[in-house]
Amino acid sequence: RAPAVLTVGAWGTQSALGLSKKPKIQRWRGTVSPVELPGGHTTTVLPTVHPAHVMRAPQWGPALEIDVARLGRVLREAWAGPPEEREGHHIVIARDRATLHAELAQLLPGAPIGFDVETVGLGPTQTALVCFALSDGARTIVVPWSRSRDGTSPWWNGCASKVADAVSDALSTRITITHNGPAFDHIVAARYGIRIAAWDDTMLAAHVLASHMPKDLGHVVTMRHDVGPWKELEDRTADLPRLWVYNARDTLYTLMAWTHSITTAPPLSAATRKAIR
Template structure:
């Protein structure tokens, strides 16, 4: 049955009400169901049918549940919002509008419907549902975690968040994570309490003597995880400049210990160096910092969890939190970094140990080629550490002069391109306001409204005029594609049927059409990339006088990559080095 917002008295006063013509989708409550799925808002198909989650995303959820014998009638299906903003599947950018709509709609409908059910498991899909139900942020962090809500309208209930299926259509790499989440949903359904729990034995902040004795008694694989202090933001930190704060070790899925660095640090470092264990770290960062502090590792006994995971599936994210969400049953803990550093470190150690144990066992038993490739690449951990510490030689005055040269070149190229293409996206012409849809200004995307067979032609003209009047962004691929098409240059499609304006494509178009503007565009992109990426991140260490980039072996085809800065992103302006001589001298 099709409903309209204007037919629902409780909807009046909601910021989403507008004309009230959009579809209204009530929640689908199945009394006695052990599962409750809570999504963000209905889509177009849901509005037409009057039922939640029956479109493409809903079908994906039903199919995933069906793999484990769970039918649609075995769950209740709810949405935080019961209609769409301006008949679109996107939420309004204005925070006050969204917040007002959520407060109004949940107060009128969702809270009442939640009071009618008592499932064993609540599954919020997406950020909006997660935040409203539990008060927690970022579905990417919390997906796959099983926890008891400690706030929100379902406080005291078991929750397992997962990403919204729509996100998988945009990022197919999340499909593996979604499959893992639904297997846990099936596992968690029978009970109201989490099926898997941990009996953690964490020795937090022990003395140097106890920590050294613990290391000496250990055999087999042991996780090594450090916490550091730095005045720079976490995203900009380099191993060469880090100060050790905490050293942690983990030797079981629920056993860990850590030590707060003090005057006995050198003794602890010697104990790490002489330990008869296989050290496991979540990336080369820990090995690099400890090597910088003088630890001489036996590299043939060092392992990298992230390296193994990248060899297992290069498409997936390789953060520790993601790996743990796939290979352990731990709930997300990374938010503790600013409130309880020692507990955070112990959880890191335990989770990394379990993830390593399970992933390594899986690869050895069921994917031996993955394990073989990993073991062949593992000796490069030592090389990676050496690259981090060696850095790239540079001269401060020269790099400052080069930055100014690139900025000037970028400015010159930008002026030339805007003169060639025009400073706006199009030739804007004044269009009168639509008499039927007076509130439409052209800022938002346009589709056919409910009850209309096609898009309003006047509104389409308003939208086009608005877009044409906006400044041209030379770094916007879609805008440049439109400009090129208007010039008669046909931009080819990719295998997926999408238009692409990658550098290689532009180079081919330049050969085909011989349009000098394409050469100018490539030149502009090159200079802009150097300024916005390379020189922004090219921080010279005062200790070494060098630029210390971060190197990785986790990229596709097992190639090395480099960032912060990417040393491959810039070419020294060799042809103008002589003219830079005086500038360099002044900068020094």
């Protein structure tokens, strides 16, 4: 048995992961999936694009190189699991104001904060907020906003404005990091009284730094970090606790992708930085 397997293309990935349908390989590539084998053994499956695809579309060459390097890391060091499950990080569900205030006070002073909203659907000017999350990289705080997936049962009866003010205060002295925030998260947050001050955005950064590649969060994150296929395993009909964890991952991974881009990208001109922001 192999401790880790690099599957190339959709068919190999479908077979290795036991998927019922042919996967969209560009959405699965770059992810890390532990798989149980007969006899109680396990292996780790790492999908990537097929080399033949890279021959037809050379812009995918760096993605293939990154995925092969990821296989090397897993073989040398094994996979420590998703970032949110590793030592030094924890997820908190702020079900009451006391917990929320205590956790907001623990955020790293002046640190950039990942921010992501989960809603009923698209359309930022009308969709209902279900929950949102903030993360400084060590602690991710999920704030429920509705008691149901349809966003119709308020969580914070009578004190929603105070919760929004507390979150706004925490963001007022920090840079808020989103993915497609100006076109979605910022708008939804403002509708519910949450004020975002200074900000950066990983989707806008992707347009500037790699405009020829996909801009979705899954691609942006897996080009930089070793994570599970959290986007492909999302279940929009799941219960709230599962949605909270999904929200936490989106938020933490957005911050991780931004931090990596800022620390590894070549120096940007003032005009480019203005375009990103």
